[in-house]
Amino acid sequence: MRGMLIIGLYLLAMLAHAGVAMSARDALRYRTEADPHGLIADMRQQLDKLGGSAAPAQERDLLWLMGTAAVNVNDDTALTEALLRLDSLAAARHYDLAAASAGFLRSRHLIASGNGDGISEALRAAAKVQDATDPKIIAWAKYNLCDAYAMSERASGAMPLCEQAQDAYRALGDTWSLAEAENDQGVNFAGLNQPEKAIELYQRSRQHFASLGAEQMVAMVGDNLAQMYLKVGRAKEALLLSQASLAQEQATGRISDALVSRANIALDYATLGQSARALSTISAAVDDARAAKMDGLLPELLERRSRMSEQAGQPRQALDDAREVIRLLGERNATTLHSDEVSLEARYATRENELRIQTLEHQNRLQELALKTAQAEAAEHVESQQRQALVGMLTKGVSVALILIAGLLYLLLRAQRRYAAELRVQALRDPLTGVDNRRAFMQRATALLGDDHAPRLTHVLMLIDFDHFKRVNDSAGHPQGDRVLSMVADYLSCAIVDVGHIARIGGEEFAVLCPRLGADAGLRLAETLRAGVAALSLPAAVPLDHITISIGVALFDGDRCHDLGSWMRAADAALYSAKSFGRNRVVASSLLH
Numbered sequence: 001m002r003g004m005l006i007i008g009l010y011l012l013a014m015l016a017h018a019g020v021a022m023s024a025r026d027a028l029r030y031r032t033e034a035d036p037h038g039l040i041a042d043m044r045q046q047l048d049k050l051g052g053s054a055a056p057a058q059e060r061d062l063l064w065l066m067g068t069a070a071v072n073v074n075d076d077t078a079l080t081e082a083l084l085r086l087d088s089l090a091a092a093r094h095y096d097l098a099a100a101s102a103g104f105l106r107s108r109h110l111i112a113s114g115n116g117d118g119i120s121e122a123l124r125a126a127a128k129v130q131d132a133t134d135p136k137i138i139a140w141a142k143y144n145l146c147d148a149y150a151m152s153e154r155a156s157g158a159m160p161l162c163e164q165a166q167d168a169y170r171a172l173g174d175t176w177s178l179a180e181a182e183n184d185q186g187v188n189f190a191g192l193n194q195p196e197k198a199i200e201l202y203q204r205s206r207q208h209f210a211s212l213g214a215e216q217m218v219a220m221v222g223d224n225l226a227q228m229y230l231k232v233g234r235a236k237e238a239l240l241l242s243q244a245s246l247a248q249e250q251a252t253g254r255i256s257d258a259l260v261s262r263a264n265i266a267l268d269y270a271t272l273g274q275s276a277r278a279l280s281t282i283s284a285a286v287d288d289a290r291a292a293k294m295d296g297l298l299p300e301l302l303e304r305r306s307r308m309s310e311q312a313g314q315p316r317q318a319l320d321d322a323r324e325v326i327r328l329l330g331e332r333n334a335t336t337l338h339s340d341e342v343s344l345e346a347r348y349a350t351r352e353n354e355l356r357i358q359t360l361e362h363q364n365r366l367q368e369l370a371l372k373t374a375q376a377e378a379a380e381h382v383e384s385q386q387r388q389a390l391v392g393m394l395t396k397g398v399s400v401a402l403i404l405i406a407g408l409l410y411l412l413l414r415a416q417r418r419y420a421a422e423l424r425v426q427a428l429r430d431p432l433t434g435v436d437n438r439r440a441f442m443q444r445a446t447a448l449l450g451d452d453h454a455p456r457l458t459h460v461l462m463l464i465d466f467d468h469f470k471r472v473n474d475s476a477g478h479p480q481g482d483r484v485l486s487m488v489a490d491y492l493s494c495a496i497v498d499v500g501h502i503a504r505i506g507g508e509e510f511a512v513l514c515p516r517l518g519a520d521a522g523l524r525l526a527e528t529l530r531a532g533v534a535a536l537s538l539p540a541a542v543p544l545d546h547i548t549i550s551i552g553v554a555l556f557d558g559d560r561c562h563d564l565g566s567w568m569r570a571a572d573a574a575l576y577s578a579k580s581f582g583r584n585r586v587v588a589s590s591l592l593h
């Protein structure tokens with residue numbers, strides 16, 4: 001009874017504050033974002049009170065709200081509790097909706113912790129309610145799938161789902177959920193680099209949340225909107241929005257959100273050319289993060305301050321911050337390496353490589369900053385020495401020593417420059433196979449389309465994926481799998497060296513980019529590569545006859561493909577078809593239309 005009373009009073013207070021008609025249900029959803037800890041405690045109390053007398057639908061509802069709030073604040077204890085109770089409710093009552101709810105909560109948790117299995121978990125959850133006829137459940141499953149794809153930054157997969165979820169919620173008159181789906185769709189457009197469309201969706205979402213009086217949601221979507229404003233050069237509007245968000249976040253004690261808003265405000269000031277304000281704002285954010293022991297956010301904030309200091313002509317501060325970033329990232333790497341010992345999963349290996357590259361890039365920058373500082377200090381030194389020479393204070397011996405020092409300094413700077421250049425190359429190279437990495441591929445492809453948007457002969461893109469590569473690892477072990485990957489990468493690099501570039505863009509996925517190769521030659525080359533790989537002899541330690549690859553080919557024709565995103569999607573769809581048609585084959589995207 002007391003729990004009910006608390007919730008009732010809370011709702012009344014909130015409605016009075018909002019001054020508009022937020023339904024009781026929406027008010028509870030609001031609390032999953034605005035008061036997650038309080039909501040979890042209240043849900044627990046309610047569930048305890050109801051004991052075994054709760055109807056399944058009511059129990060599921062309370063557990064879903066509790067689990068949602070738990071995911072939002074990373075409360076693992078509450079999440080585990082909600083999941084266990086949902087699982088047993090699903091098993092005891094054959095209640096699919098409870099099973100799907102547990103699945104979607106698991107998926108959100110996986111995605112929030114950067115685990116790649118979140119989407120498949122969401123797909124399994126949706127399958128549990130695929131026969132549902134209640135339009136509310138259908139819309140709910142669509143939205144949760146849309147959210148899983150959008151939050152995993154899989155914009156092209158997410159967009160149709162988010163569109164369908166919006167239509168369904170519009171038909172049901174569920175403004176809250178509509179606003180959530182619109183926000184997700186905005187995230188998708190932002191991911192596809194279409195800021196104008198993203199702005200449109202975020203504005204719609206904000207209007208809907210505002211019409212419900214959900215001020216914190218308005219502020220949250222406002223953060224997304226501000227980033228897009230900045231992207232399209234509307235820095236003043238971005239600044240106003242970020243300042244409004246910051247006020248909200250400070251008032252409600254959301255420290256980490258407030259730090260992000262501060263960092264955004266600093267960026268807005270920098271874009272508006274107010275570098276002193278930008279620096280003092282980002283410094284305040286760094287101090288707050290240190291005081292609140294927000295170590296996760298600290299490297300990003302320091303990195304931003306380092307860049308701003310560099311732009312403001314303060315290389316010493318830039319250098320100190322960059323050094324600290326390296327130290328913090330080093331600590332993080334150490335933790336990841338430890339978990340790598342526990343599991344040799346390729347996912348960890350890939351993450352570890354990413355972290356190494358990230359660190360390498362920072363080290364690279366650090367070298368450059370050290371160089372700049374050394375140059376500035378050397379220039380100052382030489383200037384002062386020259387001044388002294390002018391007034392006749394220099395003896396001959398000191399002059400000779402200075403010349404020697406200048407010579408040594410020159411040699412040192414040259415070595416540092418070489419080292420920095422080498423690091424820059426390493427940051428673009430895949431350490432296992434020695435070919436370009438994904439970052440290098442994206443840079444190269446973007447530059448190609450920027451230079452030559454209407455080529456006389458079409459550009460050709462191939463996405464290559466190993467078939468059943470898991471069997472190699474399972475039968476011969478991961479190190480042999482690595483050997484096979486390197487061996488095939490060597491073969492492919494040699495085979496395309498005259499016409500294009502190859503990059504390793506995922507675990508066992510490669511991309512080949514052939515500028516102005518033309519459609520016929522492109523398809524012939526793909527077929528040659530496929531047959532060549534199938535004919536390779538594998539190392540003796542691998543107990544398989546051969547390894548095969550599937551290839552999706554897309555042509556940059558300026559018609560169906562007009563930018564890098566659509567080009568890659570076309571090649572990806574062709575690769576997917578090559579896999580579905582039985583693998584070990586080449587499929588051209590033009591055949592799919």
Ligand SMILES: Nc1nc2c(ncn2[C@@H]2O[C@H](COP(=O)(O)OP(=O)(O)OP(=O)(O)O)[C@@H](O)[C@H]2O)c(=O)[nH]1
Pocket residue numbers: 345346347349432465466467468469470471473477478479480481482485506507508579583
């Ligand atoms: N040895 C090794 N294996 C890797 C690496 N990156 C990814 N893998 C493995 O590649 C396999 C990919 O598995 P799946 O995505 O199921 O694909 P597949 O077995 O190739 O099957 P299909 O793509 O469906 O033909 C997993 O077993 C990963 O562990 C790597 O760097 N080294």
